[in-house]
Amino acid sequence: MGLGEKLHNAMEMLRKATVFDRETIKEAIKEIQRALIAADVEVQLVLDLTKKIEAEAFKELPKGLTRREHVLKITYELLVELIGGTETKAPEKPKRILLVGLYGQGKTTTVSKLAKYYSKRGLKIGIVCADTYRPAAFEQLKQLSEKLGIAFYGNPKEKKADAVVKEALKQFSNFDLAIVDSAGRDAFNAELVSEIKAVNNVFRPDYKWLVIGADVGQLAKKQAIAFHDAVGVNGVIITRMDGSAKGGGALSACNIAKCPVVFIGTGEKAEDLEEFDAQRFLSRVMGYGDLQGLLEKAKELSEEQELSPEEILQGAFNLETFYQQLKATKKMGSIGKIAEMLGMKMQVPKEILETTEEKLDSFKIIMDSMTKQEKTNPDLLNHKRIERVSKGSGKTESQVRELLKQFKQMQKVFKKFKGLDEAKLEKMQKNGKLDFGKLLQGFGPKKKQKFKIR
Ligand SMILES: Nc1nc2c(ncn2[C@@H]2O[C@H](COP(=O)(O)OP(=O)(O)O)[C@@H](O)[C@H]2O)c(=O)[nH]1
Numbered sequence: 100m101g102l103g104e105k106l107h108n109a110m111e112m113l114r115k116a117t118v119f120d121r122e123t124i125k126e127a128i129k130e131i132q133r134a135l136i137a138a139d140v141e142v143q144l145v146l147d148l149t150k151k152i153e154a155e156a157f158k159e160l161p162k163g164l165t166r167r168e169h170v171l172k173i174t175y176e177l178l179v180e181l182i183g184g185t186e187t188k189a190p191e192k193p194k195r196i197l198l199v200g201l202y203g204q205g206k207t208t209t210v211s212k213l214a215k216y217y218s219k220r221g222l223k224i225g226i227v228c229a230d231t232y233r234p235a236a237f238e239q240l241k242q243l244s245e246k247l248g249i250a251f252y253g254n255p256k257e258k259k260a261d262a263v264v265k266e267a268l269k270q271f272s273n274f275d276l277a278i279v280d281s282a283g284r285d286a287f288n289a290e291l292v293s294e295i296k297a298v299n300n301v302f303r304p305d306y307k308w309l310v311i312g313a314d315v316g317q318l319a320k321k322q323a324i325a326f327h328d329a330v331g332v333n334g335v336i337i338t339r340m341d342g343s344a345k346g347g348g349a350l351s352a353c354n355i356a357k358c359p360v361v362f363i364g365t366g367e368k369a370e371d372l373e374e375f376d377a378q379r380f381l382s383r384v385m386g387y388g389d390l391q392g393l394l395e396k397a398k399e400l401s402e403e404q405e406l407s408p409e410e411i412l413q414g415a416f417n418l419e420t421f422y423q424q425l426k427a428t429k430k431m432g433s434i435g436k437i438a439e440m441l442g443m444k445m446q447v448p449k450e451i452l453e454t455t456e457e458k459l460d461s462f463k464i465i466m467d468s469m470t471k472q473e474k475t476n477p478d479l480l481n482h483k484r485i486e487r488v489s490k491g492s493g494k495t496e497s498q499v500r501e502l503l504k505q506f507k508q509m510q511k512v513f514k515k516f517k518g519l520d521e522a523k524l525e526k527m528q529k530n531g532k533l534d535f536g537k538l539l540q541g542f543g544p545k546k547k548q549k550f551k552i553r
């Protein structure tokens with residue numbers, strides 16, 4: 100049973116538990132520990148991760164998530180963090196790539212995979228055999244290049260790798276990308292380092308990637324650090340992710356060594372190369388489409404809480420934004436404050452300021468039965484549509500009408516706000532009539548800011 104399947108089982112325990120208490124979470128955490136240790140993740144890392152899950156699990160819930168969703172989400176996020184986040188991106192137009200690594204890790208195979216990957220993206224590519232150490236290396240790469248129809252340079256008579264690369268650069272001077280395959284050794288040693296350094300000096304690659312087989316598991320860390328210190332690699336490619344149970348260990352080890360994994364190899368064929376994205380990788384191996392959905396939901400919720408005053412003042416006002424504002428009752432307090440500071444006589448209706456949690460939930464259910472069009476343009480909601488929404492949501496028609504009535508009241512208030520243009524607002528700020536610093540207190544984090552906070 101691979102890493103994905105085991106992690107999947109642990110997440111299923113969380114998802115399907117009928118009672119969702121500390122015991123359930125502890126059991127699931129044990130399952131996660133087993134899965135990670137079987138994948139050869141360093142024990143200390145596993146313990147740190149599970150401790151974090153336990154600590155986060157019973158913290159205050161973010162708005163809009165259930166306890167179960169919260170625990171699933173943090174577990175998933177911590178796993179993503181463990182194997183390397185989602186920041187690394189494969190370069191679009193590399194000019195020179197040098198692959199290094201120990202013997203048998205998959206360098207030569209990966210050269211042909213990269214050649215295929217980048218030729219599909221329209222680059223003119225030449226590949227170079229700088230493995231002058233093993234006699235068969237030249238033939239292996241030559242055959243692979245012929246199969247792919249990609250330009251190849253090598254010289255079986257030349258023993259100095261840097262001399263081969265020098266000649267190759269001349270031949271490929273008008274190409275978009277040159278990929279150099281270097282020689283490995285059974286173990287990391289001084290001879291290997293000086294050879295790579297010589298190649299590096301001649302070639303000056305913009306990308307120096309270390310190739311590691313997944314089967315080395317957590318030992319990948321040692322290799323990554325050694326190669327990084329010696330020749331400054333700036334990325335890792337992990338091969339044989341298809342065949343090894345230790346892939347999780349290799350990924351987390353490279354992450355710890357701060358060597359970002361750029362690609363993974365998932366088979367012997369030239370097309371078996373994937374850009375590495377921790378999030379995508381995990382949801383796939385765990386067979387979890389809905390985790391992605393859960394993350395999106397959480398993201399939407401956190402963005403909802405980020406409405407800034409000027410967005411509220413100037414943005415579109417519809418049922419969706421109305422609901423968001425209602426939800427953050429604090430914000431409604433602030434809307435009252437805005438009205439006050441602007442010296443505007445009208446007031447936010449009391450019944451809106453005092454909307455209860457219960458009523459909010461009911462509004463939400465009603466809105467879920469509306470189409471997107473109806474939510475952005477509530478005027479569409481005629482008698483027939485109200486009847487349909489009422490049936491769909493299981494709420495009475497008068498409940499639906501109540502939501503619409505409150506919305507209309509707020510819309511009036513907002514029309515007045517929107518009547519103030521930016522110039523006016525700025526002038527008021529200058530004259531000290533408008534203190535956005537104070538205003539912001541009720542609004543939480545902001546996305547962008549047009550007005551200075553004092
Ligand atoms: N299953 C699988 N095998 C791979 C992958 N990458 C390389 N290999 C195999 O690993 C072995 C060593 O590969 P090679 O490219 O010659 O390694 P090098 O010595 O580092 O150049 C070969 O048998 C390859 O077919 C991969 O992603 N998946």
Ligand SMILES: [Mg+2]
Pocket residue numbers: 206207208230236280
């Ligand atoms: Mg090779």
